[in-house]
Amino acid sequence: MNIKAYIDSGVLELFVAGQLTDQENKEVQDLMVKHPEVLQEVLDIESAIIKLSSAMSPGHNKHLLQLIKDKLKSGKKEVKVVSIEKAKYNWLTYTGWAAAVIVGAGMLWTVNQNKQLEIQVSDAEIEKGYLEVQIEEAKTDLAVKEHLLNVLRDRDIISVPLDGQGNFTNSYAKVYWNKSDNSIYIDAQGLPDAPEGKVWQVWSLTLNPLTPTSLGIIDNFNDDNNKIFNIANTNESQAFGITLEPAGGSETPTMEQLHTLGIVSQP
């Protein structure tokens, strides 16, 4: 290696400036040991920089050394004392957690309360709906009953009681016949529910000769509440009868199943 060229390259100046890589630093370090002229060059460069920077110093700094030493000593004396008895958590921590728990519980309670109130409100809404329906039904019912009452009070109405027949003496019914509008109201309260597959059938009868005419079947008998049925009747009826017939009704009445019969009393 040409040491002079190496020195002249300026690498030693950069070495003092601290601008070299670890590898380059190592190289300079080795050459300083081997070649005194390299070491001397480095010392001169360093010395020049120290002289220059010292000239830039703003004043004495001897007093600073004492301050530094004092600080270093006081730093050493600062023995870290860790109290074992020192509570890990102080009262503030406990109070804080307690407050948090109380607030949390309060919030849960409030949320729960709110849910219950919501359920109650929705229950009340449903109940209100039911009541409205019931009121509506009651109104309708009342209207129907008023209508029936009016019908029964009509002076043109002919009332025909139908008595139980044969084995069905407990059965009874009543026919209200309004000749002016050719319709009858059958009050069939006294008849039992029609068994499965059977229906009540209403007949208009003339007596001489005995001729039955079907007025129709009451197929909604079991579901009806007041058991009063309005049926058209254009016949010159002399009597009314009710028989239990197979579903769909019969051409002629099944006399064994004649439950009630009533003769129209002639005025």
Added chain:
Amino acid sequence: MTLEILISQFQKKDEKAFEKLYGMYSNSMHGVIYNIVRDHEIAEEVMQDVFIKVWHKADSYNSSKGRFFTWILNIARNAAIDKTRSKAFKNSSKNLNAEFFVDILETSENLNDKIDAIGIGKYVKALGEKCKKIIEYLYFKGYTQKETSEELNIPLGTVKTRNRNCIKDLRAIVLE
């Protein structure tokens, strides 16, 4: 006593060795720090921080990585630069952009009568403008060669030789 022995004693926390090293480098570091912070009180504050750090970090110095002077210079430079970046320092609204070490040498700000700063200043003034800047950047501001080449607008490859020549001129001034 050679520097190597002194440093190894210092690394064993020898107070006397520390005092000797302080005596060798304190003026230089004071100058480097002052050049950056430009405030007497702050410079003294940083000085203390630097040498306390030097004491505590003694173990981290390794001669294979460079000169002890370079190591301590690096600590001082970084501490001073950190100081200028601190909030308190910024609030004092100092504008350091145009400041150069030469300014210090040229003015009577330097009160250190032990060093012929004014005398040195007279000659340093004679250095070329680029030389003053290259020394400022590489040694006192810690710029890399690349940063220096960009700042001076000269090719990266010429920084090394340009600096070599500038230091040669400086040596002629300060070491004669």
